[in-house]
Amino acid sequence: MRQYEMEQYDVVVVGAGHAGCEAGLAAARMGAETLVLSIQLDAVALMACNPAIGGTGKGQLVKEIDALGGEMGLVIDKTFIQSRMLNRTKGPAVHSPRAQADKRRYHEEMKAALERQQGLCLKQGEVVDLIVEDGCVCGLLLRTGAVYRARAVVLATGTFLGGRVFMGESTYESGPCGFAPAAALAEALRARGLALRRFKTGTPARALARSLHFERMEEQKGDAEIVPFSFMNASVGENKVSCRLTWTNAKTHAIIRENLTRSSLYGGLIKGVGPRYCPSIEDKVNRFPDRERHPLFIEPEGLSTDEVYIQGMSTSMPEDVQRDFYRSIRGLEDAVFTRAGYSIEYDCIDPLSLYANLEHKEIAGLFCAGQFNGSSGYEEAAAQGLMAGINAALRVRGEAPFILDRSEAYIGVLIDDLVTKGVEEPYRMMTARAEYRLTLRQDNADLRLTEKGYALGLASRERYEIYLRAKKETEEEIGRLRAATLSPADAESLLAGLGLAPLASGSSLAELLKRPQIGYDALAVLDPGRPGLDARTRARVEIQIKYEGYIKKQREQIERFKSLEDKRLPEDFDYLALDGIRSEAKQRLSKVRPRSVGQAARVSGVSPADLNVLLIHLKKREGRP
């Protein structure tokens, strides 16, 4: 087939899912001429699975994407139909925002953001191969024969790459939601020597809301006071829908057990590795036989449709079995289904083949993001897309990579885990993965990251000014509360009202706020002169004062952590030639090629003794004339 040259770009992004959209927007905002190619423009920012953004760990990622100047937070703030802060009764480190999205609106708003963006071109087209010269990617070939030259490429192929759908005994090549898969590109990448592996994920059936008995389920309402995802928004719209909770029962489980061999998974059709934290219902029933019931959540897919998503019940069973077990559930007895659940297998790489800037170690200029790197989830994908887009643009500019470490952001934890430890199953973010959770809160993502985003040319001037104002307000209010003192008599009525002992001596408002029982708002009665602050600032003033001791302790841990992160390892270190390091550790180090001593310490199979020997070799090398 005849090939022909089309325009040349600085950055071309392959895929316009949650990773591709952020990558394209970030690169364009940083001044790179950017092309985003999608196999199907109706699939831009498609929420192929659950209609929600955020959750534990994930909500923090969205706030960080926003703080750096990404798009996800702005779009969900425009398109959410219900919003909740999870873990509100627990500590601030685990407060996690989560919102139900109107899927169609989310797609439209994100697509519009790409269309609006200066320096960005969004196009439909199927990429079938990379163009690589001298170990460096320099363009892409499309199915039509079109060639787009590029100085950097971001691969964000999601579940489209080599996609194969499974439903019971039936299986066929397909991307998500019936869109076409990217089969030719998968073949081409294999031919280029990229070691691809198969992962799988799954989704439940969709049903019509009017066919469900909501009165037999438990209603889950949104929060009365909504915390916006974006730091640009002081307030956002309101809740428009409720979700519903119901449970599986013994009959459901019996139907699943009787038909287990008809599932694609247990019938042996699926070879890909699925995530344990996103188990199909047949997995749940099979692995936890003692559980009498499993929860499921009915989530509306949007305002312009009657379809609802049956969260917690993904499956690879045949359609007839699906119908029967879903209908055995209270409230779903007469359910009418619009789409059946299915599993999907796709190609991805071993993320150990990437540097921390998400650039491929063997093909220079090739950046990778999202499910292609072995992660799962919209938020995880978007976070990597943003970082891949930033680093692609930096490469074009000839500037040093932008890397966030584990003490700066969940984004840093995510990428460090992927490129240092690798993955054996699709990777999901959790707060338990972050060592410095109390520092990496959802409320302070702007304080941690907006300065950096602005310096990159990614965060806008407007965003930067909002951040500066918020920072100043927070600091001034903390200072004021520290300086404002109360006598025991002043505080007595408040303390007595809360059943607390009176003060022995004078105390500052900040000291009072440190008591677990007293919140910022409760102090208002003793503090008539306080400034009128917005909810976000009030919350973070309270958190920073209340948890000061813990935060300070964590800061010391972070300093120790940083001292190892700052100790850089040369890229050309020949680990295999270093004596005194055990061979398993040598091989691992040689594969990961860590950028710092800290990262080397996290490589599995590297012992403290190996690390000490590595330090000696490093010193020897430095000592060389």
Next chain:
Amino acid sequence: MNDTVAAISTPPGEGGIGVIRISGAGSRAVLERLFRPGKGGGRARDAAVCFRDRHMRYGRIVDPKSGSVIDEVLAVFMAAPRSYTGEDVAEIHCHGSAAALRRALALTLREGARLAEAGEFTKRAFLNGRLDLAQAEAVIDLIQAKADTTFDAAIRQLDGSLSRAVKNLRDRVTELLVRVAADLDYPEEDVGALSPRDLCESLSSIGDEIEKLSATAHAGRIVREGLRVVIAGKPNVGKSSLLNALLRESRAIVTDVPGTTRDLIEEGVHLRGLPVRLTDTAGIRETADPVESLGVAGSLNAIARSDLVLLVLDASAPLDAADAHVLRQIANRRFVVILNKCDLPARVDADAARAFAAASAAAAGGTEGPLAVVGASMRDGTGLPALEDVIESFVFPGRTLPAADAFVTNVRHADLLARASAELREGLATAERGETADLTEINLRRAWELLGEITGETAGADIVEEIFARFCLGK
């Protein structure tokens, strides 16, 4: 990186002296917290001292909490960079008793140092430019070789009951941690969140178990090396008879002539399965006989090195200045009074003996009276079972022997257990203050890691893995 580390840096075994080296920015502070100058007489809590760079001082290592003297030492501080490691270094030269050396090391760990890793001093020396490049290879060999032997030793130590005990404790921490962590990451699912009360109860119960195991660090050494028991008393009160009764054979010569036993007699014996090194001393009295006075000096030395002294008094004669003289010599030791010759008409009862012993010891600066007063007769064996009870409960206080006889015998393990238990205590305090579980989780996780360092399970293991193995979670 440059935290303060400490280790015994002389070879194991009984040498003339043993050296504890402390390196890092906090080494001076650690030394100054433990060192008291001079002999100190009877009073252990003297003013602290400021060390001058590279000046050796004579004094004692004193436990700042209890005030008890660990050893007579020479100590020196060398400021960075003029030291072996190139950092601030303190060295404590102990008298060479393995027990004293270990106890002194344990104090440095309690006062802020961390136990040095294999080859760590040499590594620091190299990284600070104190060794030349040619020595680098040797350092590498040293690190790996030491890591291997330490590992072997750790494994050997761990096969068996200690390993099981720590593993069991760690499993309980894991269970707790996983429940807390799963609830934090899956708030909408049915994890069965812990109530604050259950969390506190679990924390406190696991903490207690760890402390019980920690308490065996003392018993562990005794199990390995034997309990050093010295029999003391004025001449002819029945010391040798007591030794014979405990040995159940006639090893010492028993006569009615005062001063018969002039040499120290040391015997190994198992009491209730516990190895005991029994030393019968020459009667302690002021004497002009040069041979006998040598024996007395030997006795005093044995007393100084003992874990426990059995003081024999004669119940059939009034207590006198000679008894008081012996009591003065043992005032700073833990001791049991054996009120011998109970078969004869009594002139002294248990209460009188206790009061006399306590008063005499206190007059000599002793802080504690007798552990117990046991009425006995060596002629018919009366009181021996009671004495064995006392010795046993001295080694295992409260008779709370951990299940399956797990003992902590290694300073590293004791250090890790102490730190784990401190984390749990802090977590408990946090939870009791009414703070949320995510804060307690920080301490739980740290304790989990520390216990894992004992069993070697931290590396590679992941609490996230555990969560999914134990709970059915996800959407």
